[in-house]
Amino acid sequence: MKTLCLGIVLVIIASSVAFAASQLGYTAETRYTYDPGTSVKRDIVFSSNRYWMDYVKPYGGYGSKGASRGSFGMKGEEEGASNLPYNDWITRGSDPSRISNYYASARGYHIVNKYVELTSTDLSLVSRPQINGSPTGFARIISIKPYQLGIPQGTVFFRTKDLPPLVPEYIYEAWLVDEDSGYSMSIGLFQPAGIGRVTTLEYTAVTPLWPFDAMMVTIEPFPDMNPLPNYVVLEGPLKEGTVGVP
């Protein structure tokens, strides 16, 4: 009996030593190479693809200090306008260090580079009262014809805050409006992110936006088989009283 117990103890000690010895044999390099968990982390952290091969400069923010199109450099996600009025989505368009007599609009086509604030018109149809203040909207509207591409391109960056949630049979829709012809172009549906949170909507199309006069947000039934705008809750003019970003 004593021999048996001694044998069991010896087996336990020997197996522990063998396991420890096997672990000591692993170098960090081996572990990085073969351990799937570690190697994945290593690939994420040290990947050449990330840092040297495919590095792409941020699309916006060229020549400016902080804000870019991405989230870094933002002045705060809780700000409805965020960096919309300050960012330059046209190359060097808002760069104060640019010294140039070059006037882009002299190229023979219209350029729109505007920051618009939308204010609430009437929220009596909204199901729940707003808690955090009056709903607002902010948009940066850009319409350019890039040098390489022979067709005008339009982009709308839209943010809204404090729009109350709707009953489930309704949904918000953003529009650009041409008051001359009465044509409204839908730029997308969205659900409000919640009281105090910012909802974003981005629209890009190969179409000029300079003929539009205003932007608005409507409440639409869902599902809706009528594509025309329904009930306006936010609106803001593009032509007058708005800031033309340099």
Add this chain to the structure above:
Amino acid sequence: MLFLLLVPVSLGYVYLKPEDIRFRAGGPQRYNPYFYDPRVQTFKQDVWVYLTPPKPPVSASGQPATYPRGTARVQSTRSPYLPNAYVTIKVKDLRPSEYDNTYYQAWLLDSDTGYSLNLGLFDTIGGGVGSMSFMSTNYLDPYDFVVITREPRDDKDLRPSTDVVLMGKIVWQKYYVPSLLGEKEQMGYSYERQ
């Protein structure tokens, strides 16, 4: 014994139907046709539309097509939380845009209201080849035609011109909706396309 059978049924752990009995592990909060809510169901469409001139030439019958033509792929997801739409159009044998200083513009037309949704501009090169794509956070169910018009390059009117070069009718697929116990009136929601 009967009590042991009725308790899980009443709690929703067992879903009973005359021809089908299913046991589920999650209880009534899991997916259950009896708790079906159409708002959480996304309705996807992916259809192809063949574009021809409004009046294709009669003589082309039986011959290789030499008149302008095009193909549009229309994808749409009707969802209150993640709606999206993609339209891709390719055309051939249209007159090159540079000949008359025009652009071609694609539209989706709702024939009920007469509203046309602007999809974007494109131009054509030699051989009348052109393409465009459109993406939006919207769904395209109300529209029933793809229309391509010719527009002047300095067009100030945002509405479609009357110079229609190609068009095609969108034949939507029928949505698959499980037939249920008559909730459609309760949900204020019609399963048929309106």
